[in-house]
Amino acid sequence: MTAELEARIELAQAVERGASVLSSRVVEAFLNVPRHPFVPAFYRRDGAKYVPTRGHNDAWLRAVYADDVLVTEVGGVHVEDAPDCGVTGVATSSSTAPGLMAEMLDALDVRPADRVWEIGTGTGYNAALLCHLAGAATVTTVDRTARLVDAAQGRLHEVGFAPAVLRADGAGTPPAGGPFDRIIATCAVRRVPTAWLEQCVTGGVIVAPIGNALGGGAVVHLTKLPDGGGGGGGGGDGPIH
Structure with missing residues (x-):
């Protein structure tokens, strides 16, 4: 070994x-x-x-x-x-610490072939885990920083995954491939943007850290309701990459 x-x-x-x-x-x-x-x-x-x-x-x-x-x-x-x-x-x-990543991924409850949108590619490690859980063909990950996007795309290919890796603002125009079954943010936001709820299918799940600083805040777990809103709760701390 x-x-x-x-x-x-x-x-x-x-x-x-x-x-x-x-x-x-x-x-x-x-x-x-x-x-x-x-x-x-x-x-x-x-x-x-x-x-x-x-x-x-x-x-x-x-x-x-x-x-x-x-x-x-x-x-x-x-x-x-x-x-x-x-x-x-x-x-x-x-x-971020893998233990916290695992808890958020567990809350996301990704199934094979789920359409997944990740906001905040970071190093690409969390995107790789999502590819393993859902299949790379249905995973889209975005980041605002070209340096991170380019590096993550190369590393994902290195380990055998080829999801859609895009330079984009997660709070802006949603990427192609939606609506999505699962949406996860790997960086803290002050509130869940309306666009995320709009791009989530009814019964789909959104998991995101709510806060304004690296490493702090509560994690929310929302399920898209038939009326277009989100129901759920929160707990835990920290953003992930």
């Missing part, structure tokens, strides 16, 4: 242990979809600085497959563009 496969198994087991009830399909997704191609580098905090961690050594592999948030952008500087000495500022993008 390779070190990478062993690390992936340990992550899937940690994700399963960390949730009170979790679909076996979600656990299988974490077992079958590798995380390391999507996070070839990440920042670690060193005093007032964020210092990039790169390389494919054992310490890097253990960190990538830990159930932890991995910061990938600080002050708009993506980690792969950062100098070795590090940068200062506020974390602006991350690959």
Whole structure:
């Protein structure tokens, strides 16, 4: 067994242990979809600085497959563009802890062939998990940042998935492929946009973090009602990538 496969198994087991009830399909997704191609580098905090961690050594592999948030952008500087000495500022993008990702994916309840719209491609890891759950042909993921879209598309292809990866504002014009059975936001929003409800089929599900800061807020889980509104509740915290 390779070190990478062993690390992936340990992550899937940690994700399963960390949730009170979790679909076996979600656990299988974490077992079958590798995380390391999507996070070839990440920042670690060193005093007032964020210092990039790169390389494919054992310490890097253990960190990538830990159930932890991995910061990938600080002050708009993506980690792969950062100098070795590090940068200062506020974390602006991350690959969220897999345990939280699993809980949100479990709430989304993705079925094979579901039409899925993801708002916030980020690293592409969550999109890969969605492809495993639904099938890549019916997954559409969007992000406003060209740098992230291009990188995520390449990494998704690297692991064998070819969803629609588009540069777009998730609060703007919806992408082709709708209406959607499942809609998930991987970045915090202040409220669920009307366009998301309009693009969700009756009985479909929307899962999104509500807040205004990276890593904070409540997660809402809405079901599209026949009258066009959304019913459900919320709980938990944090955005995912």
